[in-house]
Amino acid sequence: MIIDKLIDLILERQNPTVMGLDPRMEYVPADIVKDAMDRYGQTAIAVKYALLAYNKGIIDAICDIVPAVKPQMAFYEQFGAEGVDAYIQTVAYAKEKGLVVIGDVKRSDIASTAEAYSDGHIGRVDVLGVEQSFYQTDFITVNPYLGSDSVEPFLKNCEKYNTGLFLLVKTSNKGSGDFQDLLVDGRHIYEIVGKRVAEWGAGLVGKHGYSSIGAVVGATHPSVAAKLRKQLPNTFFLVPGYGAQGGSAADIAASFDKNGLGAIVNNSRGIIAAYKTEKYAGMNYAEAARAAALAMKDELMACRQ
């Protein structure tokens, strides 16, 4: 089961980190940008070339110490079809290097449409008689606001193709309170959604006791994470909000179970743009990413004990 593969890698590398691949052009080193523009000018193809070169350098630098990467599709999709191609090639490269890939796409739609997203991202699509898998992500993130029938086509492919989901339960942003924190008969919406996530994932629990159907629970709400950790003993958490968004290693502790498992913590710019900070000055971007990933691993492992 895909969740077992993820947890096995976390255990093997003793590192519950997922590296967010959310590349902004201002993170990409000047020599890569110059090379891309010399070849392709001020075009989307040059952007694709630059993003891919940058991503590959970072993936090469961390692929033996980090278990998973999470490309954020928005940062690729914004550049049109060439951008989407950069996303697809990034996913393929990360998988080639043995990493688990979580596509952060936050898709949602009614069932007949959700099926198309599901087939594309975590299943297979019929291309005029030939089955193809275009995105090939191991997991994707899904927004549950449309309810159970909208999630069903994603669950179906998780079962069929051994892929997984992280459903938004309590997001890391401040505005998450607007709707997710509303109280219904004494229970928050995020608790109600969380309970449904556990039900949806009940049939896909692996050998470590966690399901391939997980939940997004922001690091910025440690007391909520602690409560959800208790309520959802078989639900693995994808934890955004560490670092740049304000979540500390201590805030993360609440998301782990007593064995130090149960969560994988995302860090994007803190790793991929580490070379721009004073702490890693003088290193190239790939060396700095590796050093920052190792520092984060130490912080997380310490807070789990």
Added chain:
Amino acid sequence: MIIDKLIDLILERQNPTVMGLDPRMEYVPADIVKDAMDRYGQTAIAVKYALLAYNKGIIDAICDIVPAVKPQMAFYEQFGAEGVDAYIQTVAYAKEKGLVVIGDVKRSDIASTAEAYSDGHIGRVDVLGVEQSFYQTDFITVNPYLGSDSVEPFLKNCEKYNTGLFLLVKTSNKGSGDFQDLLVDGRHIYEIVGKRVAEWGAGLVGKHGYSSIGAVVGATHPSVAAKLRKQLPNTFFLVPGYGAQGGSAADIAASFDKNGLGAIVNNSRGIIAAYKTEKYAGMNYAEAARAAALAMKDELMACRQ
């Protein structure tokens, strides 16, 4: 304002229909598929070629009688970068033909990421020093589950680039009840979200009294639509669920105001695949789409009176 352009077209054509461009390969006529495969084999490029030829034929057939089209991105995105290119070219062609285009993408993310989606779909993106607009949709659909700060980057571009949104308030599917219908202090979540949509759109109300920030309200819940129509007098509704999903013309009436405005009703397969039904047997797909669009216009205009 973009909402004024949409309403002016609805008035001019006396037709509150938006045609959903959700092409499935089984809708595409055999001769188009054969031509695509003869040229490009069983490839994503052949799919792109077939979807585009099919979409252009339908757009040509209805572009003087229907005010707007709504391509559903999932049906393109599932075919990877080539599919996304088909989406982009479909949008461009529809705009060339004078139609308002609503990109049904249902995106959502935390602010820094939502900004990338917003810039890509309804704003502009910096391509190594050149501003470009890749998707060029007039409106997009957005999922509000992440709260106000996640919607902000979309609102910002609506103001800056004269584009608009339709936020999911009450979706047409059965499972929409799971979370959207929950009661918080006597008010349904969809009412609470609806109220926020009205607040977000307050600064973008046009000459007809409606805002460029609209709401998705399913035709399958007529009593909910009637209630929301009263609560949200300045919020324009995008109404899915008519036809194949079970909503009738009578169910639609609740979404219109006393002047017969306030809503645009989506129909996808009922128009784009009309040639496959007994009623339009013998017509080619484009003729059948036009005939079905005219029949729907008559039904909607009758129910508004």
